[in-house]
Amino acid sequence: MNSTDEKDISKLCIHTITTKPWKIEEAAQHFSAAGVKGISVWRDALEGRNVKQTGKVLLEHDLSIVSLCRGGFFPSKDLNKRKSAIDDNRRAIDEAAELGAPLLVLVCGADPSQSLRDSGKQIQDGIGEIIPYASSAGIRLAIEPLHPMYADTRSAINTMKQANDMAEELNSPWVGVAVDVYHVWWDPFLEKEIKRCGENGHLMAFHICDWKVPTADMLLDRGLMGEGCIPVRQIRSWVETAGFTGFHEVEIFSTTHWKENQSEYLRKIIKAYKDHS
C-alpha cells in the first residue's frame, strides 16, 4: 500500500507519551477527532487525576484503552527495593483496572551492580509474585524485551527469545510479550521468535516507531515510521502472520517531535502510519 488514502486507521493506537506536551484529555480529544481508535496511557499522564474518571473520558471519546505503561523494574540487589517494586506493580495493576486498560506493559528493569542473570531471575520471580494479583484484577502483563543498549539499568530481557522463554516458564494466561520494533528490529531471530510468540498465545502488544540514522540520543530520539531504517511493515506482517489482531501502537519518545505543534505532528503520525507501517 503506497497511498495515504487507501489504508484505514482502525488499528492505530497512540501512546500518551508520543504527544507528551498534550494533557491526556487534550490527547483524547485530538486523537478521536482525527479518527484514531486506540490510546495507551503512561502513568505520568494520570498524575493528580481520578483514574476511573479519566478512563471514562477516554471511552466517551470512543477510544479503546489498549494498555497502561508501565510496570516492571523488578531487579535490585536490595531486597527492600525488590519488595517496593512489587508494591508499585500492584499499584500499577490497580490503576490499569480503574482506568479500564486490560494490559500492563512491563519494562522489566536491571540492576547494573549484579549480573544480568541475577536480574533476570529477579524479574521472573517478581512477575510470578504479581500474577495472582493481576489475575484477580483481570489485567494481563506483557514482558517487553528492550534493546541491548538498555541492558545496564532498564531491562535484563533484551531479546524476543528471552521474553518468550520467560513467558513460557511463567506459564500463565495472564503473562505474554509486547513486541516493540525499536527494541528488536536488529535481531536475526526476530521472525522466528515472533512466530513462536504467536503460536503460544503470548503476543499481546505491538509497538511501532523508527530508528533514526543517525540517532542522536539513546532515549529521546525515536523516529516516526519511515524516518529511519526499521522494516516496520515487514515486522507488522510477521506479527499478523503470527495471529496478532490487536492495535498498532505508536510509541515515540522524541524531544524533536515534542517541540512541534502537536496537531501538525498528529497529522504526520497518521500519514507515517499509512505510508510506512
Added chain:
Amino acid sequence: MNSTDEKDISKLCIHTITTKPWKIEEAAQHFSAAGVKGISVWRDALEGRNVKQTGKVLLEHDLSIVSLCRGGFFPSKDLNKRKSAIDDNRRAIDEAAELGAPLLVLVCGADPSQSLRDSGKQIQDGIGEIIPYASSAGIRLAIEPLHPMYADTRSAINTMKQANDMAEELNSPWVGVAVDVYHVWWDPFLEKEIKRCGENGHLMAFHICDWKVPTADMLLDRGLMGEGCIPVRQIRSWVETAGFTGFHEVEIFSTTHWKENQSEYLRKIIKAYKDHS
C-alpha cells in the same frame, strides 16, 4: 586478584585510539616506558607516515604489533561502493603487512537502505573476496560483532553467534572473530558462543573496556574497566577457558578520557587493567 601489584601486564595491549591525543610515536614511547607489551594501530594514526618505518619504531620500543584497525564496511546497495570497499580492504591488508600487524580487525558495515540480511550477505561475499589477498599477505581477518545499537550503519553482524556462523561458513584459516566486551556483554549466549569460537580456532582477538552507567554518547563514552557494568573479568575467564592466549586489548573511545593528561590516563588504564580485568 585484588591488588594492583600482583597482576603482571605482559598481555596488556593498548589501541592507539585509546590515547588518541598522542601521536603513534609518543604512544609507543609512553606505552613501552610503562611496561605495556602490545599495541594495536588505528589506520588514522599512520596517516602521512611511512608505514614500514612506523612498524620498526614500534618494534624498537619492544612492542608487539597486535592488530590493525580497521577494515570492513563492505555492504552497500551500490555495486561501485562495494567494489571500492574491497579495494580499501586490500589497501588495509597491505598496510597491515607493511606495519607488521598479523591481524586486520573488520568492522563489517551495514547499509540502512537495505535489509540486514542483504548487508550480511554482502559482508560474507566481501570477506570471501579478500581472503586470497589476505592469505598471500599473511594477514588474518577478524570479524568483530558490533553492539546492536550500531546495526544501522556500522555492522549487520551484531552477535557472537552471527560472527561464528559467518567464520564457519567462510571456512578459512585466515578468518576468525574479535571479541569486544563492549559489544557483546549483554548477550545471554555469550559464554556458549565464546566457547564455540575457541573450539573452532576462530578466537583471534579480545578487546576490553566498560559500559558506563549512564552512557552519555553512543560512540564516544566508553569507560575504563571498572567504570561500568560489564563483567570484564568473567568474560576474560570465558575467553581464556576457550583457549585464547593472546593480548587483552584496551580499546576506549572517550571524549572524557581524551581530555585528560594522557600520561596520567595511561597510569589509570594500567591500574584498571590490574584491578578489573
